[in-house]
Amino acid sequence: MSRVLRAAVAAAAAVLLTAGLGAAPAGATPPNIPSYSTALSRLNALTVAAESHASTYNRDLFPHWITITGSCNTREQVLKRDGTNVVVDSSCAPTSGSWYSPYDGATWYAAADIDIDHMVPLAEAWASGAWAWTTAKRQTYANDLGGPELWAVTDNVNQSKGDKDPAEWQPPRSAFRCTYARAWIQVKYYYALTVDSAEKSALNSMLATC
Template sequence: MRLISALCAAALVLAGCVPVEDAANPTGTPPDAGDSVTQLGQLTVAKSGSMRGYSRERFPHWRDTGRNCDVRDSVLKRDGKNIKLSGCNVVAGRWVSAYDERTFTEPSGVDIDHMVPLANAWRSGADKWNDERRGDFANDLTRPQLRAVSASSNRAKGDQDPSQWKPANRDFWCEYAVDWIAVKHFWRLRVTTAEKAALSDMLDTCPAVRE
């Protein structure tokens, strides 16, 4: 992964390569709130684009991750505790949904949320990508783009941005904003004026920003 990122940084002009400033951090560790304020200021602000041509099939997921396992299984294993497997498939465990603090022991009650929803990404610039790059976005295990949450909170969120929907768990607002900004910054996606204002308000809940 480090070699690929380095090659992409060296050839930034090629479509789909990692931006130079992000190539130095291939682990995808979310930035602190101070970094997020800077990154938010660097995002392009524009009106939301059209949904013309959109479908979830334009963002192929979930990708195979080996041994009859896919990206969904990988996120369930990463985000859960006391995981039980049948082969490579996750069949039980314990998950706490950061969005609403609900706890689950059956994977059927858990959805894998795209932090920046696919439809939002489409309206924010992903409509100009090819399907391979959209697949990279939809299966991104490196950035904070995928999270195991309650099915009900994921479906309530839908394709809404932070100006339209926020997690019921206000203690998670800081991390939610940090993660949303990190994803949009890496993938060079736009934000609307209302979205940017909401993200700024959510960053104000971060201890480092309040201080």
Template sequence: MGSLRGLTVGFAVAAVVAGSAPSASAGSGDVVSTTLRRAVEDLPVADEDRTGYERSKFKHWIDEDGDGCNTRAEVLIAEAVVPPTVGPRCSLSAGLWRSYYDEADQTSARALDIDHVVPLAESWDSGASAWTPAERQAYANDLGDARALVAVTARENRSKADQDPAAWLPSSTGARCRYVGEWVAVKIRWGLSVDPMEADALEQAAAGCPDTELAVVLAR
């Protein structure tokens, strides 16, 4: 596990890249400092277009640093409440994880999906269609900000699918402010737009959340 992920406290504090981030997480390095509600207001609004989208255009679960653990495993190791045993070929056993979307504890890595907080299809719709394959790979394996990828129960991840906050929020109401903050942070980090319904949903959700400070290291 060679890469250190961004540190997140609550749902909207600075993403601090500890040590040297892998190239999959590299970017401009500029930092945007704002508040949740201001960030929502400042997101560019544009209609979405899924023309040409294929999941295969986002190469993911790579082993960026060559340590034998791919992106999925790196996230599981980083987010474990009780660290798992790491075996040959980065097989994970034991351990304990907390899926914050539904506040469910899991003791099996196989019971967890790694969710792209802003789904791959959603990123394509809102800007990634114009990226290079290398940029899409970096997005799909972003270990530079802990808000980009999260280990959650398979049930929640598959319920969400590729929906944005206008259509889906975590089943735990206590998780929703954190989720909105993470969604907005990822959109800022990668320079992605929001569609009008998404913008309205984020504004309504943010109005019911603490207007916490939000800092994001830009990836591009």
């Protein structure tokens, strides 16, 4: 089935599933997203500094999609956590289920259409302080299931985001921007990463939508 046809089927199914509800489908979300007031306080506690060491970034310095339990790696754990009625095979690869992407409001029925996004991208983390970490700490960051760092989202939306911060990219679904900002701030705060001035301004604007 072509990607275009899959998208059409997914969109039609999503309409049927949500008709009359007026809200996004229920589903798991990453843990420990702070409230508006906590996020605002934590944003103001972050160190404001220009990014550095960006030219030395290498994705391999963040070992990711490690085995978490049994045969399941980090990606597969997020797909199970955030999906609905997810069935996996003996290798932990999803064979069926559905996934709602909060970034754009799309629902998908094939795991191949889902990327696992690092809320604060690896390159952004690197330039905000992770360049000074050990490889072990960067591995912990890249596979962090304990905070709002990993999100199951539409693949091409994640690809459009790339390594951009909120001054450069925000979710196309405007209703999610409050949550996105709160999650972004939590990750930066927890890992003591810096923010640049344009990024902080954008986050303040996003929090104003809460």
